[in-house]
Amino acid sequence: MADAPATPASKPKSLRRKGGLVDPQFIRNFSIVAHIDHGKSTLADRLLEVTATVSKREMKEQLLDDMDLERQRGITIKARAVSMLYVHEGQEYELNLIDTPGHVDFQYEVSRSLICCEGALLLVDAFQGVEAQTVANAYNAIEHDLEIVPVLNKIDLVHARPDEVKEEIEQTLGLDASEAIGCSAKTGLHCDQVLDAVIKRVPAPTGDPEAPLQAMVFDSVYDDYRGAIVYVRLMNGAIRKGDKIKFLQAGSTHDVVEIGQLAPARTKRDRLSAGQVGYVICNIKSLDMVHIGDTLTAAHGEQAEPLPGYEEPKRMVFCGLYPSDGQDFEELRDALSKLKVNDPSFVFEPETSDALGFGFRCGFLGLLHMEIVQQRLEGESDIDLVQTAPNVTYRITKKDGEELEVHTPTRVPDQGEIEKFEQPIVRVSFVMPTEYIGGIMKLCADRRGEFIRQEYLSPTRAMLVYDLALAEVVYDMHDRLKSITRGFGTMDYEIKGYEEGDLVRLDVLVKGDRVDALSIVCDRRDAETRGRAVIKKLKSEIPRHMFEVPLQAGIGTRILARETISAMRKNVTAKCYGGDISRKRKLWEKQKEGKKRMKSIGQVDIPQKAFLAVLETGEDDKGK
Known part of the structure; x- marks a missing residue:
């Protein structure tokens, strides 16, 4: 094998120049781009073994994924870099593998990592073929002018179909797959050929060691x-x-x-x-x-120019996190502060809710980022959390010219003050078996998606591309996709920008008072359906009171849906046996007066489980 230890007579040429500097022509910087579960972390493990960077004794699965959560979920969350020394044709090379997350939530970090590379291994499962994130990550690498080396993983499987997958790569991505390397990251088969291809096909970095840092x-x-x-x-x-x-x-x-x-x-x-x-x-x-x-x-002397492309992290999804026991508020603050130290792209600020008490409004890069933060919180701090429905970031221009970025429906101004209401739009790619195309098209049409294109990856698999509002994707798009395609569909999305929409703030009123925690932003055409679903759910969860409780959903002063929780009534005439009817009338009149007084000063007690039921199921009812 190419990495066998060299004998004294055939000692490999060193990659270092005089003075200890490394000659850039003997360095290769590359990353691995792949869809989830196509074997990226396993291939990284094998490359570390082949180059003898890690001994067999020290080896463990997913060596670069050192967070417990990464191992549990089988995904890469944090970027990692590892340097390996490898001897090729008598010359020693330094290979730097920059292992990046593949999920769209970490798109910016991935783009920064790709700028640090000159090439990328495009890893594709030899059975599953090209998937949604394969396409997204490959285009990302192509945009950064990287040399792409196609690699087919899992070729040792009985049902592998390497020739068809090569065709999919050529058709979908326009890459030459004739020299694609077939390997098995699990067994190590042909992994040395992958390293040889990196040295031959990935260009050396350009850079002057004598220039300013x-x-x-x-x-x-x-x-x-x-x-x-x-x-x-x-x-x-x-x-x-x-x-x-x-x-x-x-x-x-x-x-x-x-x-x-x-x-x-x-x-x-x-x-x-x-x-x-x-x-x-x-x-x-x-x-x-x-x-x-x-x-x-x-810091001193001649300074270099800043590298282009720097951006502040954009938080696209916001939700409220509350301790289910109000006593845990300070514990939750400490846990969030500790988490922020390790993850600067996550932000939080205190907020209060009439329903849920004291908690925090938290901002995330996307849905996966939100799930990860929540799981880390529950795993590391042992706090029982209540999470409100996720919201996206809206942009509002008021009639007086003021521009707002709104992360929660309660901060949306009244309808009469809004000049322009914009929402984030994403381009979503769905990859699925061809028999499910109709179901996905209907799903996107129901969400007012704009059809962009349809491609056939092979006779049995197709890719659909739609532009959709991020709010529609955030709630339950992934779950609906999996149920429609029986688990065979995959999706990936990228943020396109903001577009003006016919959006409104839908308020829920209990006994005439607005309940902030239940306000939602939705499309005007969905408002009535959404309002009815929320009111119906709320009616079944709020217990009856001694007075009548009206539940309403509306936009501003316009009521779209109403349900009434009828009053409990005590039988005040139970003790009246026969006699004059006027005595009974007097008691009924007295009861009516008492109920009227109670209605004006009585408070409606909304149990926490009612809020949770609405937050959990309000969206599902809409999708049905």
Whole structure:
């Protein structure tokens, strides 16, 4: 095998120049892009084994996925970089694998990681073929001008169909799959050929080790003892321990305490030079000071230009998190603060609700990010949480010219004040067996989706592309897709931008008072259906009172739906045996007066389970 240990007579040529700098022509930086469960983390494990970076004894599954949640869910959440040494045709090479998350929620982090690479392995399951995220991630890599090397995984399976999958790659992505490498990440079959292809087909990094320091920050993690550890790819120049560096976007300067590479454990180095990937420790106390996509340069002397494409993280999905026991409010605050230290893209602020008490409004990059944060909270802090329905971020222009970004329906101004109401639109790609095309088209038509295109990946599988409102995707689109396609459909989406919509705030009134926690933003044409569903559910959950309780759903002053919870009535004439009817009338009149008085001053007690029932099922009723 190519990675066999060299004998003294055939010692491989070193990749280092004089002075310890690494020659960029012997470096290869690459990532692996794939759909979920196509074997990305397993292939990374095998490459670490083939290059002898990790011994068989130290090896464990999903070695780079070091979070418990990553292992449980079988997905990559945080980007990781690992450096491997590999001997090819008598020459030693440094291979830097930047392992990135594949999910759309982490799109920005993925784009920063891809900028640090010159090539990508496009990993496709030899049985399942091209899936929705395969397409999205491949296009992402092509947009960053990366050299794509197609790799078919799981070719050792009995039902593998490599020739058909090669056709799918050529048809869907327009890539030449004739030289696609077939391998098995599980058994290690042909994994050495994958490394040879990386060296032959992925270009070496361009960069001048003598130029001023210019490095891209592509990720960061927090260590309780060392502070923020910053992952960087050096575009130009070199960095040594003791240097004074500056983050251009953050504007902060720091002393370099330690530099090194991940192999996969942190390994100290004397210096890193152009083309290399590694980590920098500067005693930074908070991840808030480190921005993904920032440029790192020398604090003194000639400074490099900032690298293009930097953005602030965009939180697209918001929801309320409340402790089910009000006593746990401070515990929840501590747990959220601790989580924010490790995940700067997550934000939260305190809020109160008449129904649920004190809690926090939390912002996430997307639905998966929201699920991950919630699972980490429950797993790490042992707090029983109540989560409100997720909302997307809306943009509103008022008639007086003021522009607002709204994350919760309660902050939507009255209808008469709104000039323009905009919502985020996403381009969704569905991949499914051809017999389910009709069902998916109906689903998208019901959600007022705009048809973009339809492609056949093979005679039995097709891809549909629609533009839909993110709010429609957020609630239950994934569940509905899985039920319509019996689990065979996959979807992926990318944010397209904001478009004006005919949107309204639907209010729920109990006894004439608006209940903030139950307000929702929806399309005007859906308002009546949604209102009826919420009111119906609420009626079945709120207990009867001694007075009549009207439940209403409306837009502003216009009522769209109404249900009434009838009053409980005590039989006040039970003790009257016969006698004059006027005595009974007097008692009934007295009861009527009491009920009238009670109705004016009585408070409606809405149990928490009523709120939860509406939040959980209001959307499902709409979809049925």
